Amino acid sequence: MNQDGTYLIEHLQxxxxxxxxxxxxxxxxxxxxxxxxxxxxQDVRIALRDPVAIELILAETGGVAKVPxxxxxxxxxxxxxxxxxxxxRFVCLYDRSVQSSVARAHADFVANASHELRxxxxxxxxxxxxxxxxxxxxxxxxxxxxxxxxRHEAMRMQALVSDLMSLSRIEANKHEVPGDSLDFVxxxxxxxxxxxxxxxxxxxADRDTAMIRGxxxxxxxxxxxxxxxxxxxxxKEGAVDVAVxxxxxxxVLVAIxxxxxxxxxxxxxxxxxxxxxxxxxxxxxxxxxxxxxxxVKHIVERHRGRFDIASRQGRGxxxxxxxxxQRN
Numbered sequence: 242m243n244q245d246g247t248y249l250i251e252h253l254q255x256x257x258x259x260x261x262x263x264x265x266x267x268x269x270x271x272x273x274x275x276x277x278x279x280x281x282x283q284d285v286r287i288a289l290r291d292p293v294a295i296e297l298i299l300a301e302t303g304g305v306a307k308v309p310x311x312x313x314x315x316x317x318x319x320x321x322x323x324x325x326x327x328x329x330r331f332v333c334l335y336d337r338s339v340q341s342s343v344a345r346a347h348a349d350f351v352a353n354a355s356h357e358l359r360x361x362x363x364x365x366x367x368x369x370x371x372x373x374x375x376x377x378x379x380x381x382x383x384x385x386x387x388x389x390x391x392r393h394e395a396m397r398m399q400a401l402v403s404d405l406m407s408l409s410r411i412e413a414n415k416h417e418v419p420g421d422s423l424d425f426v427x428x429x430x431x432x433x434x435x436x437x438x439x440x441x442x443x444x445x446a447d448r449d450t451a452m453i454r455g456x457x458x459x460x461x462x463x464x465x466x467x468x469x470x471x472x473x474x475x476x477k478e479g480a481v482d483v484a485v486x487x488x489x490x491x492x493v494l495v496a497i498x499x500x501x502x503x504x505x506x507x508x509x510x511x512x513x514x515x516x517x518x519x520x521x522x523x524x525x526x527x528x529x530x531x532x533x534x535x536x537v538k539h540i541v542e543r544h545r546g547r548f549d550i551a552s553r554q555g556r557g558x559x560x561x562x563x564x565x566x567q568r569n
Contacts, residue, residue, distance in 0.1 A: 256334040259325075260285050260298055275312055275334065298322045298330055307337065353516040357401055357531065361394035397530075404532040408515075411459070411536060415543045419456040422567055425493050426451045426485055432464040433483050436472055446485035451493040452567040459540045460564075466533045467497045467560045475499030475557070491566050498559040504552040512550055513538040537562075 247267050250257045256272035258265050258280070265280045265288050273280065280288040286295050289311075297306045303322040311318040311334070319335040368387045426446050436442045453460075471481040479500035486494045504512070508519040516531035534550075541548040544564055552558040 250331075253333070255336075258285075258332045260330045260332055262328045263299060272334070294320050298332055303330065312336070312338075353531075354401075354405060357516060358398060361397045364394045365391050365398075401530045401532070404530045404536065407462070408532055408536050408539065411539045411543065415539055417543070419454055419459075419544060421455060421457060422452055423455055423457050423460070424450050425453045425455075425460070425495075425564065428457065428461060429464060429483060429485055429495055432461055433468060435465070436468055436481070441478070441480040442468060442472065442483060443480060444483045444485070448485075448487050451485070451487050453493060453544075453564050454567050455544050455564065456540075460544070463537050463540050463562065464495070466537055467562070470533065471497050471499040471501075471558070471560070475501040479557075487566065491568070492563045493566050494561060494563050496559050496561045498557055500557040503554040503556070504550070504558055506552075509550055509552065513548075 251269045253269055256275045257269045258272050259267040263285055265283050265285055268281050276288055285298055291308050293306050294308045297304055297320055303324045305321050308318050308320055310316060316338045319337050321333045323331045325331050368391050372387055430444050433442050433444045475481055482498045484496045504519050511517045513534045515535045518531050538548055546564040549561045
């Protein structure tokens, strides 16, 4: 390849190389960043060290292949080899890691959602078939017991579908920064008031009002979710403390604390993953869908805020939410 050709390749944004007789004759800056500057003049089998990539580059016809782990353990690269002459190849490398990760996440999401729906659906069908039997369906006590189970499982499915739809709507507009003005302190007090009959929920605020820019329904959903979790997973008859504080740096913080059992440290980084549960059986028994904290995370990100969960043995769990205050 002439100098004009190598000049054009040098300015490509993707890693590119010229391989002649199995030797890397030229590599642009992107290729050197990826594989190291030492690859120029090196045997391509040493430069890449991947059997699939080597076979493709040395083949007579060229082609395309996917190679995992070229830049890191979880990466995926697509290698495109074009025959320039009998012993000369033009090789481009395209990073497909993000697309692969997204596709894998979607596949996992569909599989998890299907599993979560399949379990209550199987229970409902099983009990309906049993009630269809005159012997079981004719017994009033058995019928009432089975119908209550069917109702519970149907409500569980309804909650899951509702959360799935909510998550979908949030993701659809997550790049749109909300523009409505609302009083965060008043909203915290309003949502906390919904739980007065469910537990001992106390609100303490260092000011009467704190204005933020936000989607009122979504912020209320976040507060409702976090307070509900604190009540459900806190110690029986224990207090749930909701503290609101405005900072000098222009943020408003709400910390929701319960006195329940601590969450093990290994679970904390994964709590906002879809369908992840620190205690699966307890979560399902309490009516959890495994999507609540994922919804919280997405809403907080849309509002350019910060969310964190801290938990220590003997001190309970605190969910903290920070949102930027409205500038005058």
